[in-house]
Amino acid sequence: LAQPGRPVCRLSAETVNRYLNSLTYEKLNDPGLRAALREARGFCPRHGWGLVRHGAALSAASLLRDVVQTLQRALAVAHAQSAPALAVAGGLQSSFVAQPYNLHARTLAVLSPQVVCPICKVEAEIEGDLLLSFAEGLRSDSTLLGSYRVSDGLCLPHFRQLLAHLGEEEDFDALIHAQQDIWATLERQLDELIRKSGFRNSQVALREESASWLRAIAATAGEVFGSGPHGDGYRQG
Ligand SMILES: [Zn+2]
Numbered sequence: 643l644a645q646p647g648r649p650v651c652r653l654s655a656e657t658v659n660r661y662l663n664s665l666t667y668e669k670l671n672d673p674g675l676r677a678a679l680r681e682a683r684g685f686c687p688r689h690g691w692g693l694v695r696h697g698a699a700l701s702a703a704s705l706l707r708d709v710v711q712t713l714q715r716a717l718a719v720a721h722a723q724s725a726p727a728l729a730v731a732g733g734l735q736s737s738f739v740a741q742p743y744n745l746h747a748r749t750l751a752v753l754s755p756q757v758v759c760p761i762c763k764v765e766a767e768i769e770g771d772l773l774l775s776f777a778e779g780l781r782s783d784s785t786l787l788g789s790y791r792v793s794d795g796l797c798l799p800h801f802r803q804l805l806a807h808l809g810e811e812e813d814f815d816a817l818i819h820a821q822q823d824i825w826a827t828l829e830r831q832l833d834e835l836i837r838k839s840g841f842r843n844s845q846v847a848l849r850e851e852s853a854s855w856l857r858a859i860a861a862t863a864g865e866v867f868g869s870g871p872h873g874d875g876y877r878q879g
């Protein structure tokens with residue numbers, strides 16, 4: 643909590659980053675992962691581009707060759723099945739209009755992800771575990787709430803998930819109050835940024851509030867690591 647940025651976003655990003663690193667060696671031949679990747683029709687855009695790193699070329703080539711082969715086979719099967727149906731449809735005036743849509747639907751279905759991106763799945767599991775241990779920590783560690791209150795807090799999506807993990811009304815209320823304090827601080831910094839920008843005075847010292855607009859994006863949308871706020875060291879303003 644003492645480190646910059648939202649802790650669940652950060653820890654999740656670190657773990658996903660290690661996982662992506664492991665794809666270039668120990669996880670490369672994991673049959674379960676390869677099967678999931680074929681079924682998912684490749685990575686989601688975020689994790690596909692997240693894999694781009696030193697030493698990943700051969701692993702990415704091997705993993706994605708599998709995916710392309712799967713797409714080729716699936717498309718060939720769907721296309722072979724659609725050909726006779728099209729001929730029949732052409733001869734039947736009444737069903738001619740409806741039939742092509744069905745054929746497209748079948749092709750679209752085999753080209754679509756059959757399961758979620760395997761890294762998204764890993765990410766969701768990590769975040770679920772982190773939020774569960776945070777919820778348990780609120781019960782067992784009396785200092786945690788105080789540390790939370792003076793931190794950047796969780797991003798809105800993770801805050802909602804955390805609230806869903808809390809069983810006790812007392813924990814729920816305490817966390818809501820802490821979050822209200824965090825947002826009040828952010829709101830003050832945003833006000834200051836807007837107010838000082840209005841003066842058109844470049845000499846006015848902007849400290850914490852200068853990056854408050856970036857923190858507001860992270861607070862509501864979540865953090866994206868590797869680029870943007872953290873890559874630019876936004877805490878230094
Ligand atoms: Zn988050």
Ligand SMILES: [Zn+2]
Nearest residue numbers: 686689759762
């Ligand atoms: Zn993904």
